[in-house]
Amino acid sequence: MTGELSPIDKAKFVAAKKATDFVEDGMRVGLGTGSTAAWLVRCLGEMVREDGLRIKGVPTSTRTAELAREVGIEVISLDAAKWLDVTIDGADEFDGELNLIKGGGGALLQEKIVATASDQMVVIADIGKEVETLGAFPLPVEVVPFGWQTSQALIEETLVGMDVLGRSSTLRMNGDAPFITDEGNHILDLHLGRIGNPRQLAMVLNQIPGVVENGLFIDICDAVVIGYGDGRVEVRDINAGTVEEATLDFVETDNLFTDLAD
Structure with a gap:
C-alpha cells in the first residue's frame, strides 16, 4: 500500500x-x-x-x-x-x-x-x-441560505476593521450549484491572506446575522x-x-x- x-x-x-x-x-x-x-x-x-x-x-x-x-x-x-x-x-x-x-x-x-x-x-x-500565521487557506464561514448575500456583505464590511490582508469572499460551489453542508447551509470562503488576530476575528464573525459558525478553531x-x-x-x-x-x-x-x- x-x-x-x-x-x-x-x-x-x-x-x-x-x-x-x-x-x-x-x-x-x-x-x-x-x-x-x-x-x-x-x-x-x-x-x-x-x-x-x-x-x-x-x-x-x-x-x-x-x-x-x-x-x-x-x-x-x-x-x-x-x-x-x-x-x-x-x-x-x-x-x-x-x-x-x-x-x-x-x-x-x-x-x-x-x-x-x-x-x-x-x-x-x-x-x-x-504556518506561522493563519490565513493563506481561505477561511470557511457557514451561513444559512436565507439572505446569504446580505450576510456576505455584512462579513466583508466587518473585515474592513479586522487585521487581515484581504477582504473578498466567494460562495463555495458544487459544480453549477452552491455547495450544501450536512445541515443544509452554504459556505462562504474568505480570502484573507493573513489573519493577525484569529481570536478576535472568530468572535466577531459569529456575531453577524446569518452566520452559523466559522472555521477558526481557537x-x-x-x-x-x-x-x-x-x-x-x-x-x-x-x-x-x-x-x-x-x-x-x-x-x-x-x-x-x-x-x-x-
Whole structure:
C-alpha cells in the first residue's frame, strides 16, 4: 500500500497511524472529516477487525459515517455518546499555538461541535499544513441560505476593521450549484491572506446575522501529530509542552486500504 503512495499521502498516513496511540479500548471517539481523517478511520477499522479494539465512533459528516461503518467501526450519534474521550481530525492550517483553520471539506460545524464535546482534541496533518500565521487557506464561514448575500456583505464590511490582508469572499460551489453542508447551509470562503488576530476575528464573525459558525478553531486543539513523507512523525502536546519524534516503518505488502475509496 504505502509503496504506491505519494510523499504527502505517506505523511498523512503516518500521522493518522501514530494518532491511534491516543485511542484506547472502550473509548468514545470523534472521527474527523477529510483525506487525513479518512486514513485514521481506516487505521482504527483495522484495529477493530484485527485486534478486537472496541470503540464507539461519532463521525463529523455523513461521508465519515459511511467510511466508519464500512471498516467495521460502531457509529453512534453525539447525543447518544453525550461526551467523548478524544476527537481526532485533520486541519487545513495550524499555527504554533495550535490554532486551526478547518472546513475545507465543508464539515466545520459538526467538526467544531464534536471537538468541543471531547476531553481532548488531536489534529493529524502533514507538515505542509503548519504556518506561522493563519490565513493563506481561505477561511470557511457557514451561513444559512436565507439572505446569504446580505450576510456576505455584512462579513466583508466587518473585515474592513479586522487585521487581515484581504477582504473578498466567494460562495463555495458544487459544480453549477452552491455547495450544501450536512445541515443544509452554504459556505462562504474568505480570502484573507493573513489573519493577525484569529481570536478576535472568530468572535466577531459569529456575531453577524446569518452566520452559523466559522472555521477558526481557537483553544480547542490539545495536540498535533505531524507526518512527513519519509515516515517521520512528530507529536506536539501544547498542554504538556512536550515534543515527541518517531519514525514509522512502512509495510510495502500491506493491502489494508487498497479496496477502500478515499
